[in-house]
Amino acid sequence: MRPIQKSRAMIREELECAPALRRFGSGWISGVVGLVLGVAGLALVLALRFPGAFSAKELTAVLTTSWFRIVLLGLLLIAYASSVLSLILRSSKTLGGFGLAITLLASVIGGCRATAVAPDVTPLYLGLDFFVLNVLFTGVVFIPLETLFPRRNEQPLFRSEWREDLFYYLVSSLMVQIITWLSFGPARLLFVATGWAEFRAWVAALPFIVQLVAIMFFTDLVQYWVHRAFHRIPILWRFHAVHHSAKSMDWMAGARMHFLEILVLRGSTVMPMMLLGFSQMAVSVYIFIVYLWSTFVHANIGWRLRWMDRWLVTPRFHHWHHGIEKEAIDVNFAIHFPWLDKIFGTHHLPEDRWPEGYGIHNHPVPNGYWKQWWYPFRRK
Numbered sequence: 150m151r152p153i154q155k156s157r158a159m160i161r162e163e164l165e166c167a168p169a170l171r172r173f174g175s176g177w178i179s180g181v182v183g184l185v186l187g188v189a190g191l192a193l194v195l196a197l198r199f200p201g202a203f204s205a206k207e208l209t210a211v212l213t214t215s216w217f218r219i220v221l222l223g224l225l226l227i228a229y230a231s232s233v234l235s236l237i238l239r240s241s242k243t244l245g246g247f248g249l250a251i252t253l254l255a256s257v258i259g260g261c262r263a264t265a266v267a268p269d270v271t272p273l274y275l276g277l278d279f280f281v282l283n284v285l286f287t288g289v290v291f292i293p294l295e296t297l298f299p300r301r302n303e304q305p306l307f308r309s310e311w312r313e314d315l316f317y318y319l320v321s322s323l324m325v326q327i328i329t330w331l332s333f334g335p336a337r338l339l340f341v342a343t344g345w346a347e348f349r350a351w352v353a354a355l356p357f358i359v360q361l362v363a364i365m366f367f368t369d370l371v372q373y374w375v376h377r378a379f380h381r382i383p384i385l386w387r388f389h390a391v392h393h394s395a396k397s398m399d400w401m402a403g404a405r406m407h408f409l410e411i412l413v414l415r416g417s418t419v420m421p422m423m424l425l426g427f428s429q430m431a432v433s434v435y436i437f438i439v440y441l442w443s444t445f446v447h448a449n450i451g452w453r454l455r456w457m458d459r460w461l462v463t464p465r466f467h468h469w470h471h472g473i474e475k476e477a478i479d480v481n482f483a484i485h486f487p488w489l490d491k492i493f494g495t496h497h498l499p500e501d502r503w504p505e506g507y508g509i510h511n512h513p514v515p516n517g518y519w520k521q522w523w524y525p526f527r528r529k
């Protein structure tokens with residue numbers, strides 16, 4: 150085995166180790182924190198060094214503020230301290246050793262004082278900083294919730310196929326510029342082609358909360374039918390099967406979606422947002438809500454939420470959408486309002502039950518990002 154492959158295998162073995170080796174005081178938690186923050190720190194330093202290549206344009210200004218540099222310094226210090234603690238507590242030095250080495254590398258190439266070294270030669274970039282902030286923020290919100298209120302108690306953080314789903318996170322974050330551009334493109338063209346100036350001015354002047362609920366309703370209505378088409382039309386199902394191939398549900402599982410499906414789904418749901426003329430503020434807040442909500446409904450959180458599951462989509466509702474049993478096929482397409490499924494006859498939420506398992510019968514979709522990329526194009 151080559152050194153890089155060997156290192157990867159060693160790190161993976163440690164991350165996925167048996168519960169007894171992960172217990173509090175074993176140096177596993179500190180090792181994981183040290184490694185994750187070390188990698189995050191290194192990626193952010195790279196974004197500061199090469200903003201033209203690795204920094205999302207909207208984030209570059211944030212990254213170079215003095216308060217963000219203090220945050221980065223804190224992050225690197227915690228990475229150091231955690232890695233050292235793991236080295237002291239744990240007999241295996243893999244997590245602590247790699248965490249320390251990566252954090253050291255991040256410091257050597259500039260740390261929190263890193264400045265840009267290369268001119269910005271193209272308007273194209275990869276959102277490496279967006280990926281780091283995306284995963285750190287989502288992880289900080291959802292890992293404690295999944296730990297405290299798990300739906301599946303025995304499911305570890307690094308469960309099977311975690312690397313695939315993290316890779317989906319990575320690709321859609323790195324490609325954020327092209328995804329945004331392509332998915333807003335058709336709506337932008339239609340926006341110009343349709344007049345509706347007076348109507349749009351009226352919509353944009355509506356109270357903020359009314360606009361927010363209206364965006365949720367119209368995007369979910371469009372999403373419902375696009376999603377249903379992805380289930381019912383065989384060629385589209387081959388793309389959507391990738392999303393349903395996840396055998397575990399958690400905060401990472403929702404990221405698994407074929408690149409072309411992301412474009413179609415976003416391209417169609419931004420239509421009502423743009424064309425009806427909602428204010429920029431309402432659209433931005435909605436995008437943040439839908440990002441949190443779609444993570445939440447996939448999460449390994451066992452809350453019943455009986456008081457709201459008539460009106461809003463809950464984890465249990467969407468878990469049924471991913472259920473492996475027969476009764477879970479082609480149900481619960483909504484992402485915000487479950488009553489859309491009631492109206493259109495696809496609602497399924499048995500009292501007090503969760504699905505037994507997740508995925509597709511016989512698991513036809515192969516593992517691995519690139520195999521899944523090609524899956525829809527393969528001959529049966």
Ligand SMILES: [Zn+2]
Pocket residue numbers: 376380389393470
């Ligand atoms: Zn689906």
Ligand SMILES: [Zn+2]
Pocket residue numbers: 392403447467471
């Ligand atoms: Zn889903």
